[in-house]
Amino acid sequence: MGSADILFRMDADGDNGSHAFPLPSNQRDAFEQVLMPQMRGALARGRPFQSLPVEMNMSQFPVAVDPELVGEYPALSQSGGGYFFDEVLEYRVWCHPEQGAPDEGAGDDYYYAFSTYEEALTFSQDTPGSEEPLALIRQREWINEPSPGTLLHEKGERITEWCVEWLESGPRREGEIQAFIAAGGNV
Structure with a gap:
């Protein structure tokens, strides 16, 4: 795993997996401030966290707001x-x-x-x-x-x-x- 990769583990509905994906340095703060709390909240409520929010799309440019x-x-x-x-x-x-x-x-x-x-x-x-x-x-x-x-x-x-x-x-x-x-x- 590279220095800019994020490793996260999810355990919901019996799915225990580790996933690594590259994360550009300019998106690391957004990941830690936006996505991680959403993931923790979903898991605390016993719900699987299913997808990245649009803002976290790994696009070179901003994704459509809606x-x-x-x-x-x-x-x-x-x-x-x-x-x-x-x-x-x-x-x-x-x-x-x-x-x-x-x-x-x-x-x-x-x-x-x-x-x-x-x-x-x-x-x-x-x-x-x-x-x-x-x-x-x-x-x-x-x-x-x-x-x-x-x-x-x-x-x-x-x-x-x-x-x-x-x-x-x-x-x-x-x-x-x-x-x-x-x-x-x-x-």
């Missing part, structure tokens, strides 16, 4: 911008029949929605005429830049499609927007 709603969001959204995000709603793969995707709508473009980036990427790689995955995100606070160098802190709800790479810094943290603006966007 997998039950994936595919239910409006097709049209804003595009890009804002510098910060609060939640990933779904990952989308847009398909273009004129570029070789199956024609599922009288020649119109369409998309498939997924809970994880990895699912969307696999579909994109296996489907001719499809784009790289995009993330549909929710912003509760963001930066509006009406002209170069003019940074305005906005609040409300904004749903927009983003390049997946823009998710790398993770969800917005308290005070980040103010620090970003104070630094003139050079954080």
